[in-house]
Amino acid sequence: MKNHVLRPLWVAIGAxxxxxxVRHLMVPADFGVHxxxxxxxxxxxxxxxxxxxxxxxxxxxxxxxxxxxDKCTDNASAKHSRLECENCHGPAMNHPEDPAxxxxxxxxxxxxxxxxxxxxxxxxxxxxPGIDPVTHNPGQECSACHNPHxxxxxxx
Amino acid sequence: xxxxxxxxxxxVIIGSIGATVSLDLFRFLSPAQLQAAxxxxxxxxVFLVDTTKCVGCGLCVKxxxxxxxxxxxxxVTRTWVERYVVTKDGRSHIDTPNxxxxxxxxxxxxxxxxxxxxxxxxxxxxKLCNQCENxxxxxxxxxxxxxxxxxxxTLVDRKWCIGCGYCIMACPYGVRFFHPIxxxxxKCTFCYHRISKGLKPACVQACPFGARQLGNLKxxxxxxxxxxxxxxxxxxxxxxxxxxxxxxxGLDTNVR
Numbered sequence: 001m002k003n004h005v006l007r008p009l010w011v012a013i014g015a016x017x018x019x020x021x022v023r024h025l026m027v028p029a030d031f032g033v034h035x036x037x038x039x040x041x042x043x044x045x046x047x048x049x050x051x052x053x054x055x056x057x058x059x060x061x062x063x064x065x066x067x068x069x070d071k072c073t074d075n076a077s078a079k080h081s082r083l084e085c086e087n088c089h090g091p092a093m094n095h096p097e098d099p100a101x102x103x104x105x106x107x108x109x110x111x112x113x114x115x116x117x118x119x120x121x122x123x124x125x126x127x128x129p130g131i132d133p134v135t136h137n138p139g140q141e142c143s144a145c146h147n148p149h150x151x152x153x154x155x156x
Numbered sequence: 157x158x159x160x161x162x163x164x165x166x167x168v169i170i171g172s173i174g175a176t177v178s179l180d181l182f183r184f185l186s187p188a189q190l191q192a193a194x195x196x197x198x199x200x201x202v203f204l205v206d207t208t209k210c211v212g213c214g215l216c217v218k219x220x221x222x223x224x225x226x227x228x229x230x231x232v233t234r235t236w237v238e239r240y241v242v243t244k245d246g247r248s249h250i251d252t253p254n255x256x257x258x259x260x261x262x263x264x265x266x267x268x269x270x271x272x273x274x275x276x277x278x279x280x281x282x283k284l285c286n287q288c289e290n291x292x293x294x295x296x297x298x299x300x301x302x303x304x305x306x307x308x309x310t311l312v313d314r315k316w317c318i319g320c321g322y323c324i325m326a327c328p329y330g331v332r333f334f335h336p337i338x339x340x341x342x343k344c345t346f347c348y349h350r351i352s353k354g355l356k357p358a359c360v361q362a363c364p365f366g367a368r369q370l371g372n373l374k375x376x377x378x379x380x381x382x383x384x385x386x387x388x389x390x391x392x393x394x395x396x397x398x399x400x401x402x403x404x405x406g407l408d409t410n411v412r
Contacts, residue, residue: 035304040294043303047313054349057223058358082364087215091222113213113259114364120241120278124365125211133261 057091060084067096071149078150088148108133111142129153199307200373201346201401204380204389205282208406209367212237212280214259219362221257223347232333233257234344235284235359240410241265243274248410256280281411282368284359285310285331285344286392286400293323293332293343302341308401309348314340328396346370373401 028044035041064085065072075081086092088110089102117130142148145156220235221228237256241249249265260280263270291310294302301316302323312323317340324332324341335342347357351370355361360368371380383389383405390407391400404411 031300035306040291040304042300044300044313044316047303047311047316048305050314051311051345051348052352054224056350056353056355058219058361060355060361084362084364087219087362087364091219109258109261112261113215114211116259116261118212118260118263118278119272120275123211123278123280124209125280128211 055093057093058084058086059092061086063092075149078152080149080151106141106143108140108142111148115142197306198372198374201287201308201351202371202373202380202384203284203287203346203402204369204371204383204405205402206367206369206405207279207281207408209365210237210280210282211365212239212256212260213364214256215362215364216282216359216368217255217257219358220344223350223358224345226342227336228257230336231255232336232342234331234342235282238281238283238411239265239278240281240408241270241278242276242408242410243270244276245274250410250412256282277408279406279408281404281407282359283329283331283392284402285346286329286398286402287344287346289399289401290397292326292328292396292398296322296326298322305348309346310343311345311348312341312343314338317341328393328398329400 028046030045031043032045033041034043034045061072061084072085075085089104092102093099095102112133114125114128115130116133118125119130120126137145214237217233217235217237220226221233224234226232226234231254233255235255236252237260238250238252239256239260243249249268249270251265253260253262263272287309289308291304294304294310297303298320299316299318301313301318302310303313304310319334319339319341321334321341324334327343332341332343334340347355347359350357357368357370360370369380371378371384373381373384375381384403387405389403389405391403392407392411393400
C-alpha cells in the first residue's frame with residue numbers, strides 16, 4: 001500500500017494505544033460498577049473505606065462517666081441531662097491524651113441557643129424558660145449564678 | 157445418508173439453543189449469594205426529622221461542622237436549620253443565620269422586626285442531605301466521583317472529584333457545596349464513618365430534644381422504620397422524583 005495511507009494509519013493506531021495505556025495506568029483497579037447499577041454505582045471501591053476510616057470526634061457521654069462520675073451523677077437527675085456533655089465541653093476526640101484539657105464554652109451565646117426567649121405559639125421553644133438577653137444581666141456569664149450541670153430556679 | 161432441508165434446519169435450531177444454554181442454569185444459589193449478586197443488603201439508612209420537637213438551638217449544626225471538619229466560619233455547612241415565622245397577613249418570614257450554627261437568639265428576621273401578636277405560627281426545620289433513592293447529583297457526575305453505596309448513602313470520592321460543580325447544580329435541595337479546603341464537592345454523609353461503627357450521626361447525638369433520628373428502613377423492628385411505615389410523614393420536593401429518604405413529621409406547606 002502507498003506510504004501516505006499507511007503513515008496516518010500508524011499514527012491513529014498509536015494514539016489509540018497511548019490512550020489505552022494511560023487509562024490502564026491511571027484508573028485504579030477497583031474502579032467499576034459496585035452499587036445497584038452503572039448510573040448510581042460506578043465508582044472507586046476504595047472510596048467507601050476512605051469514608052469509613054474517618055476519625056470519630058464526638059464520643060458521647062458514656063465515656064465521660066469513666067472519670068468524671070461526680071459531675072455525671074449530678075447532671076443525671078437534672079433537666080440538662082438531655083444535653084450531651086460535648087455540647088458545651090467540645091468534642092472529646094482522644095481526651096485525655098489528645099487534647100489533655102477540653103476547652104469549655106462558657107459564653108452566654110451557648111445558653112442563649114435555647115434560653116433566649118422566643119414566644120412562638122405551639123413551638124417547644126416557648127416552653128423552655130427563656131430570658132431577654134438585652135435586659136437579663138447583660139455581659140454576665142450565666143454560670144456566675146446558674147449551675148450548668150444542675151440548674152435549679154427554685155433554689156435560687 | 158440423505159438429508160432434507162427440513163432436517164438441516166431442525167438440527168441447526170436445536171444446536172444453537174443447546175449452545176446458548178449454560179451450565180449456570182442448573183446451579184442453585186443460597187439466599188445470601190443471591191442477595192449479594194443483585195446488590196441487595198440488609199441496611200437502608202433513612203433519617204427522621206420531627207419538626208415539632210426542634211427548638212432551633214443549632215447544636216446539630218455546630219456538632220456536624222466540628223465532627224466533619226467543615227470550616228467553622230465559612231458560610232458552608234452540611235446541615236442547617238431554617239426558621240419559619242408565618243404572620244397573620246399570610247407572609248412567611250424565613251431565615252437561617254449562619255445555617256443556624258449559633259442558634260436563633262433574635263426575634264428579628266432578616267433585619268425585620270416582627271411583633272409577637274402578629275405571629276400565627278412559627279417553627280424550625282432542620283435540613284440535610286436526603287440520601288435520595290434516585291440521586292440527581294450522582295447521575296450528572298462525569299467522572300464517577302460521586303456514588304450511592306449499597307446501604308443507600310451518597311458519597312463523594314475526594315481523590316476522584318474534579319470539582320466541576322455539576323452535582324452542586326443538580327441537587328434540588330441545595331445540600332451540596334464546594335469544600336473550600338479540599339476543593340471538591342462536599343455533602344452530608346449521614347456521618348458514614350460513625351454509622352459504619354454503630355454510632356449515631358453527630359447531629360443526632362447532639363440534639364437534646366430527639367428531633368433528629370437515624371434508622372434502618374430494612375429492619376422491621378427499627379423504631380424509626382416503624383414510625384415511617386405506620387405514621388404520617390412527609391418528604392421535601394417529592395415532585396422531583398428523586399425519592400428522598402429524609403422523612404419529616406409536622407411538615408408545613410410553607411416549607412420549601
